[in-house]
Amino acid sequence: MSTEADAGDLTVDAQGVLERFEHDVTAVASLEDAEELHAAYLGRKRGAVTALFQALRDLDGDAKRAAGAAANQVRQTITARISDVETGLKDSARRSREAAEAVDPTLPGLPDPLGGLHPITQTLLEIQNVFVSMGYAVVDGPEVETDWYNFGALNFPDDHPARDEQDTMMLAGDLLLRTHTSPVQIRHMEENEPPLAIIVPGRVFRRDTPDATHNPMFVQCEGLVVDTDITMADLKGTLDHFAKALFGPETSTRFRPGYFPFTEPSAEVDATCPACKGSGCRVCKGSGWVELLGCGMVHPALFDNVGWDSTKVQGFAFGMGVDRIAQVRYGLSDIRAYYENDLRFLRQFTT
Ligand code: PHE
Numbered sequence: 001m002s003t004e005a006d007a008g009d010l011t012v013d014a015q016g017v018l019e020r021f022e023h024d025v026t027a028v029a030s031l032e033d034a035e036e037l038h039a040a041y042l043g044r045k046r047g048a049v050t051a052l053f054q055a056l057r058d059l060d061g062d063a064k065r066a067a068g069a070a071a072n073q074v075r076q077t078i079t080a081r082i083s084d085v086e087t088g089l090k091d092s093a094r095r096s097r098e099a100a101e102a103v104d105p106t107l108p109g110l111p112d113p114l115g116g117l118h119p120i121t122q123t124l125l126e127i128q129n130v131f132v133s134m135g136y137a138v139v140d141g142p143e144v145e146t147d148w149y150n151f152g153a154l155n156f157p158d159d160h161p162a163r164d165e166q167d168t169m170m171l172a173g174d175l176l177l178r179t180h181t182s183p184v185q186i187r188h189m190e191e192n193e194p195p196l197a198i199i200v201p202g203r204v205f206r207r208d209t210p211d212a213t214h215n216p217m218f219v220q221c222e223g224l225v226v227d228t229d230i231t232m233a234d235l236k237g238t239l240d241h242f243a244k245a246l247f248g249p250e251t252s253t254r255f256r257p258g259y260f261p262f263t264e265p266s267a268e269v270d271a272t273c274p275a276c277k278g279s280g281c282r283v284c285k286g287s288g289w290v291e292l293l294g295c296g297m298v299h300p301a302l303f304d305n306v307g308w309d310s311t312k313v314q315g316f317a318f319g320m321g322v323d324r325i326a327q328v329r330y331g332l333s334d335i336r337a338y339y340e341n342d343l344r345f346l347r348q349f350t351t
Pocket of ligand 1: 180181222223296317319
């Protein structure tokens with residue numbers, strides 16, 4: 001049987017639960033703590049508030065009503081407080097996660113690594129610049145050529161050793177990979193009228209076994225000038241200027257007699273070694289000179305082959321190996337390094 005005093009006790013008890021809760025809630029630091037607190041007060045099995053409601057079973061009448069109201073009041077308060085605490089914890093967890101993930105737009109960007117020009121390209125561009133600044137046009141032509149353009153039109157006799165399959169990469173029919181850039185002389189003259197001044201950079205192919213100074217594919221730069229009053233003095237002056245522009249004003253040149261089927265007379269041009277200035281070193285194998293290019297006055301047979309009057313026009317032509325010139329310029333002992341794409345090698349040439 002219940003009494004008023006019992007109801008008072010329970011009311012007081014509800015007050016006590018609330019006071020204990022107010023104390024416990026201050027220690028809550030995480031969502032797990034909040035869950036723990038929820039179980040301790042509102043849990044079905046061991047909740048302190050649940051116990052208040054269970055105790056109501058022993059009361060009757062006004063006492064039960066008063067104690068029930070008090071228990072309800074405490075349950076509402078505690079439920080609301082726990083939910084407030086949980087919301088607060090979730091908010092601050094979200095805020096700290098957002099702070100950690102935040103992008104700082106004031107940070108400097110990460111640089112993208114820059115590529116650089118291949119040493120052969122750099123050398124070729126310098127060669128081109130010398131001639132372009134003298135008014136030459138840059139022209140190109142096909143790497144797959146016919147026997148006629150690569151040899152016949154250039155006045156190679158049928159039994160010339162360069163036509164041998166040993167030296168030339170032959171393709172189907174009378175096609176081949178051009179062995180030099182000279183066929184573009186013919187192609188350009190066929191399509192144009194004198195006067196003209198062109199340079200022709202491009203890849204060429206020969207059946208060489210790769211070694212320190214040979215590669216089956218390499219880069220040449222051809223030159224051709226045709227007008228009605230061109231002499232060997234123009235050729236010499238032009239190429240001497242070129243050597244000085246490329247290797248420095250102190251450079252000298254020498255012209256040695258040479259032979260090419262498509263020039264007459266022909267010459268080989270050497271320049272004083274840019275590495276030792278002519279005193280002899282590893283780059284020039286002690287001679288003080290490096291081979292620069294082959295050249296000569298355009299053979300009249302070429303003008304005949306393109307239908308120009310060889311009694312009225314003259315010209316000069318020259319052709320150089322860009323790989324070789326770059327090799328001299330950089331003092332490189334083995335040209336195969338150019339084509340191995342080893343970044344440790346190539347990075348040395350980035351400016
Ligand atoms: N075509 C020649 C070679 O490959 C070079 C050259 C070009 C010589 C033009 C004279 C004139 O060796």
